[in-house]
Amino acid sequence: MEAFISSTLFFLTNDPDEETIQLKTMELFAPLPQLFTSGITFGAIYALVGLGFVTIAKASQMINFAQGEFVMLGGMLTFFLFKEIQLPYLLSAFLTIPLVMLIGCLLHLLVIYPLRKASLPILLMATLGASLFLSSASALLFGTLPKALPPFINRPPIDIGPISISLQSLWVVGATCLVLLFLYLLSHRTLLGKAMEASSTDPLGADLSGISRHLMIFIAFGVSAGMGSLAGIFITPIFYVSYHSGTLIGLKGFIAAILGGWGKHSGAILGGFVLGVVESLSVAFMPSGYKDAIAFVVLLLILYLKPKGILGSPFIDSRRW
Amino acid sequence: MKKIGWIMLAAFMFTTWMTPGYAAKTSPYRIGVNLELTGPWAEVTKTLKNAMMLEVERINKAGGIQGRPLELIFEDNGFEVGRAAANMTKFTRDKEILLVVGPFEDNLQATTRAIAEREKITNIIICPSNPMVRDLKQQWAFNIAQSDIIVSQKLVDLVLARKYKKVMVFHGAWPLAQSLAEYFKQFGEEKGIKVIVSPETHKPTDIDMTPQLTKIKPVLEKEKVDAFYACTGGPPGPMITKNLRALGIKTPVLGTHAFGFGFIIALGGEAMEGVEFPSAKPVVFDQLDENDPAKPININFDKRWRERYGTPSDQIAGYGYDTIGLIEDALKRIKGKVTRSSFREAFENTKGFKGTHGIYQFSSTGHDGLSKKDMVFVRIEGGKFKRIQFPGFD
Structure with missing residues (x-):
């Protein structure tokens, strides 16, 4: 926050003399295509994290604030297996997914299941605690310095006119599409997916038809942890991973899920892309110090106009508004 | 029973007489260390801590400074201004503490500097001085690292x-x-x-x-x-x-x-x-020049560091070495009673101390030890x- 204030102050006090750059209207729009492209990459990441939130929400109406930590663990464990144990890159990435899924399932068994009779806010607090535990444990086990992974395919960025796209961004967008397809098939084509959704939309009905709701939530935790780790594996080569990097990315993913419509896979995807693109494009018109604040302003504006998110939410009762 | 008591007493006296603490006949110089041992800089400050401990050990093994050993008292500030200030206050209230080293990071030091100034205790800062406090011309804070x-x-x-x-x-x-x-x-x-x-x-x-x-x-x-x-x-x-x-x-x-x-x-x-x-x-x-005094110091320190910790030393470890070296140098130059103010004066008069980072010169107007040549x-x-x-x- 301090850095943010000083950045804006610095910008405001920095008089536009002949040394500082005067961006003319023409130049203002020149970077837009590139900013849009970078926004799409971020959007895909937010969408991927948002999908994790939605998967758990669809099974239990719960908000899992440890979702960002799954992303962090995805990057961290891959780094650990690849650099410390020196397994091949691909193998470490593939091993990481089940490992993080296991952590997700353990989180359910050790934190959520014992609190199954507690109210929703208490569960929320429990996941927040779990998130702190996971990030601190990662700091103790893997160290506090940031870590980076090499790109999957080491090639220079592709230039299309004024835009240059790094290959890793294409991987991220591809992964988001793949995960969306997987979730679509899971919830529309399999009995398991339908049972998961039923346990959230109509708990009593699910109980009556013999669906074990706890088992469904257990599976949802595993699936969402797996998706989080996938996001972590794909984004670490673009950015870096450190023990506290999960918090902000988890928050942004949560915003994406709310923005698009809480409880809808398509909503999380749309919300993620809207958030990513708006955030990135805002830089063209405003100092970059406002970038993180823009996300929240956009969220507020959209929720004023559409309280149930862009695509509407099955969980939020409109009568309450 | 009485016999056993006598034997125990004799044994106790013998062991106390044998320990270096008794041999030195005096209490150690206590140095408070206020570092970000947890939080994002934990690994970096751990290096600093290890380097300082390595140096203190070397000095104490050689008999301390005029017979008095050094003792480091570590407090973790968790990269929080509040805790850094609390640690600093705690150290200043303890009359046994001669000076305080740290915090490491730039954004925590303005607070501890202000406390050092008020309570009149030397505060050695590792990272470059915060430019906003430079104009205050503070008398009790000194910088180790290269300034902006x-x-x-x-x-x-x-x-x-x-x-x-x-x-x-x-x-x-x-x-x-x-x-x-x-x-x-x-x-x-x-x-x-x-x-x-x-x-x-x-x-x-x-x-x-x-x-x-x-x-x-x-x-x-x-x-x-x-x-x-x-x-x-x-x-x-x-x-x-x-x-x-x-x-x-x-x-x-x-x-x-x-x-x-x-x-x-x-x-x-x-x-x-x-x-x-x-x-x-x-x-x-x-890769330094052969006639550079920093070269042999670094090579020697790196060797000892590797023997002890198994990794190559780095510039942060170098700051740890230089900090303890500067403190030792200042303590050796004090004639008469070692107090907080006499230590500050001696430290301010450091001239030409050779450390891993170069040659340190402090004066009443210059509290940044290093120069462009370093x-x-x-x-x-x-x-x-x-x-x-x-x-x-x-």
């Missing part, structure tokens, strides 16, 4: 040596990075370099600078900028370089002294190749730090 002024001066030399005419500065939005940018602009323009300070900045938490750099890119091309100065520290440095290269910008990148860490190269990968920056000497100690130019080549030299610029 000398880093900027050395960088201007690098720019002149490379014959760059126009430099774009992309700086972080925190006081130290801002002051590095301002000093670079000031010194650079004195030497006829055109310095363009970007109105776009970044925060330490920014993991992607592509939006800002996209906005700067047309200016870089239009103004035909010769070099891009990533005026920052920590992870943003390699991220800027990485994002620049991903945007297809080939402009040479200049960095700050905060680029001299192995993890910075690891984060940036191939993009870091060719980055040049003014650096502290321990980063390339094996820095070298470094280029990243093949994933390693390589010293570069220019005739007339060393």
Whole structure:
């Protein structure tokens, strides 16, 4: 926050003399295509994290604030297996997914299941605690310095006119599409997916038809942890991973899920892309110090106009508004 | 029973007589150490802690200072201003504590400096001074590391040596990075370099600078900028370089002294190749001139460090070595009673102490120990730090 204030102050006090750059209207729009492209990459990441939130929400109406930590663990464990144990890159990435899924399932068994009779806010607090535990444990086990992974395919960025796209961004967008397809098939084509959704939309009905709701939530935790780790594996080569990097990315993913419509896979995807693109494009018109604040302003504006998110939410009762 | 009691007493007396504490006949000099042992800088401060412990051990093994050993008392401030201030106050209230070392990070030190000034206790700061407190002319705080002024001066030399005419500065939005940018602009323009300070900045938490750099890119091309100065520290440095290269910008990148860490190269990968920056000497100690006094000190320290911890030493370990060395040097020069004020006076009169980072000179007007001569130019080549030299610029 301090850095943010000083950045804006610095910008405001920095008089536009002949040394500082005067961006003319023409130049203002020149970077837009590139900013849009970078926004799409971020959007895909937010969408991927948002999908994790939605998967758990669809099974239990719960908000899992440890979702960002799954992303962090995805990057961290891959780094650990690849650099410390020196397994091949691909193998470490593939091993990481089940490992993080296991952590997700353990989180359910050790934190959520014992609190199954507690109210929703208490569960929320429990996941927040779990998130702190996971990030601190990662700091103790893997160290506090940031870590980076090499790109999957080491090639220079592709230039299309004024835009240059790094290959890793294409991987991220591809992964988001793949995960969306997987979730679509899971919830529309399999009995398991339908049972998961039923346990959230109509708990009593699910109980009556013999669906074990706890088992469904257990599976949802595993699936969402797996998706989080996938996001972590794909984004670490673009950015870096450190023990506290999960918090902000988890928050942004949560915003994406709310923005698009809480409880809808398509909503999380749309919300993620809207958030990513708006955030990135805002830089063209405003100092970059406002970038993180823009996300929240956009969220507020959209929720004023559409309280149930862009695509509407099955969980939020409109009568309450 | 009585017999056993006598034997125990005899044994107790014998052992106490044998211990060095008794041999020294005096209590140790207690030094409070206020560090970010947890939080994002935990690994870096652990290196500092280890280096200080290694040095204190060496001094105590050699019989201490005039028979009195040193003792370090560590307190963790968790990278929080409140806890750093609480630790500082705790140390100052303990009459046994002679001086306080730390905190390490720039944003915590303004508070502890103010407490040091009020309570009249020496506060040794590791990272460069916060530019906002420089004008206060504080009497009780001393800086170990290279200040923003000398880093900027050395960088201007690098720019002149490379014959760059126009430099774009992309700086972080925190006081130290801002002051590095301002000093670079000031010194650079004195030497006829055109310095363009970007109105776009970044925060330490920014993991992607592509939006800002996209906005700067047309200016870089239009103004035909010769070099891009990533005026920052920590992870943003390699991220800027990485994002620049991903945007297809080939402009040479200049960095700050905060680029001299192995993890910075690891984060940036191939993009870091060719980055040049003014650096502290321990980063390339094996490549220093033969007649440089810092070279044998570094080689000797690195050997002891490797024997003890099994890893190569780095510039942070060097700060630990220099801090304890400076304290030892000051204590040895005190004639008469060692008090907080006599220690401050002795420390302020440090002249020509040779450490791993160079030669320290303190005076009543200069509380930054090092000078421009204690820095070298470094280029990243093949994933390693390589010293570069220019005739007339060393």
